[in-house]
Amino acid sequence: MPDQLELLAGGRSHAGWESIRVTRSMEHGAGSFSLAVSERWPGLDAPRQVRPGERCEVRVAGETVITGYVDEVEASIDSSSHTVSVAGRDAVADLIDCSAVRKAGQWRGLRIEQIAAELAAPFGVRVRADVDTGKALTSFAIQEGETVFDAITRAARIRALLVVSDSTGGLLITRAASARVGTTLELGVNLLKCSVKSDWKDRYRDYLLKGQAPGSDYFNGAAAAQIAARAADGGMTRYRPLLITADAPDIAATLQQRAQWEANSRAARSLTVTAVVQGWRHAEGLWAPNMLATVVANELHLAAELMITAAEFGLSGTEGSTTTLTLTRADAYTLLPIKPMDDAGNFWTVPKAQAAK
Template sequence: MAKSIKLTIDGVAYDQWLSGEVTRDLKDFAGAFSFTFRDPERSMNALPFASNAAVRKLKPGPSVEIKIGRRLVLKGAIERVEAEASERQTSITISGRDMTGDLIDGAAMADEAEFKNVKLEEAAARVAKPYGLSVRTEIDTGEPFQRYSLDLAETGFSAIEKGARSRHALVLSDGVGGIVITRTGQTRAPAELRFPGNVLFSRGTFSHEGRYSETIVRGQGEKAGKQRGAAALDATAEPIGADDREDGDGSATEKERKGTVATGRSKDDEITRHRPIVYLARSKADNVSAQDEADWFNRTARAEGEEFTHTVKGHEASGQLWTVNQIASVSDAFLDVDRDLLISRVVYREDSAGIATDLTYQSPEAFDKEPVGNRRKNKSSKSKAKASGKLDGTASAL
């Protein structure tokens, strides 16, 4: 039976693998893959009973292309090879990431640099160009940055992500050599998810770890809020004597402080204990960008405290691949969830047990700046009545 996941290494189709996974995750940026298979060449060299097969040894470095069905979903390289052997068999596991993996690990620039008056997508394109990556934006990224500084030894992804964070934009890898600047949930998932129903397995995590009662971001702007005129020098003026000098009242210092120091605050009303945290803005900040960054920290921490995962059969629904950054209608009687959620992670799996996809959801407000509203609340009871009934916790086993 033909496999759904198709692996090509250095242009050669490879289908001897026993299990395979392809992962896309909003939090990890780069797509990842892992394949495990029996290694005929190593078996032939090590075990007298092994059959001879014309399969070369695999090492880190070769390029990889992965298709699911006919759709190309990942272009990258093998980064790691793990070989195992016992008395009766050998196996090898290869893993790696798509082309943006180098941007996560490598420096943005060899030396400190600074871009002036650039929009987010322009700064991202300059950072990504040496890595052979393209950049496209699906949104208006707002006003240009007056100064976009790249710190020494800052990674390429970190240099792009800090700008996106201050604009409440989402930076994604398209898996095949491109970077996409977008917003969350621009499209809907191809089908509703129901447990009991089309969901085979359900798992949820609820945690207050990493969440804080108030998130504070402090930063420093480029200059005071008002423009100052240049004071002309008077070559004929006499020096002011000590007795003629007037003491200041401190008002100028206070005005200067207010003009240069930016602060953003965001509260998590679900955390009732005193648990504040303070971050320093990673780029030149005004009060607006500092507030946006504080909101971003607060929302992402809250979302990471609630994660739900469903396993469904196959890799597609209604002829479309499940994919990240889609809004899905989720109803789970076991987890008591009945609302729209954002697909934040997708794992396509294929092995001897069959073909399945793991879908991980988070609350959609985690990655945008729109009002939270009712997005963290379940649908009304009328809507629930249409879904599958609740599980009966008092029922006895059959």
């Protein structure tokens, strides 16, 4: 199917776009869109107006990528044109914007998806998990003033889980996927632009996690009150410690996983690759976050299998339809050991012979 975008708002279908920006990201929770649209569509006798607050759906090439609400509508007119700018977000945006409110105190003995479902229920947002979320949390409580999404994310972080929109108005609790895009992105072939950024300011050498666990007849005193775990980033050579207080009471083994995840994610996210490709689709479907893709840009000393963390679909009069991909190292979201760079400081994760082809 050719690149097409459709906005369904207020039970009506709208087209005739002048410019398009649709973003899905693993980091931002809710997908977003911004469209410039003519208020009068061809073949209609009267203009149709999109209204803020309307339930909406955005379809890219026939596939639903955002289900939520219109946030903003701005009309403008001059001597030669009359346009309307429409912006909105996925339904998960209500969880991002709104405070977490609960009369009762702590949750005890519930799994993360159960806590998330209770918090999201008043907003009509469904919650599901497509992975094993681990054992039930001993206890969990809302922090004063935090949003619903922050509370859910904080609970998920205890088990190194990801919380993302599922594109149909629901919330998905998941982990980094292993699905791969068959299309290699190669500079000079199908990659229009590429940039590589290394930023170490949020990276540390030593990570110390401290927490507590509920006591019992067999587990009490200092053993329960002073649980600690450590992880190290061998790529950081200078002394840079980071002390983190655990988000909830838990056992030492889980705390150790959290420490390792913190070290891995910060090291991996220190590398950000931005790639621009023509069109909105690869050989198997739409570009989407949480998929692995091979990027080859030898001029930038890059030949790696990376995780797509964001995909932005764009349309302009100068470049046509494009997709801007944000990628980082795949171990940013796993508990696997940190992958080293080679002696020259390059991050090669595909054979150099393949990268040279």
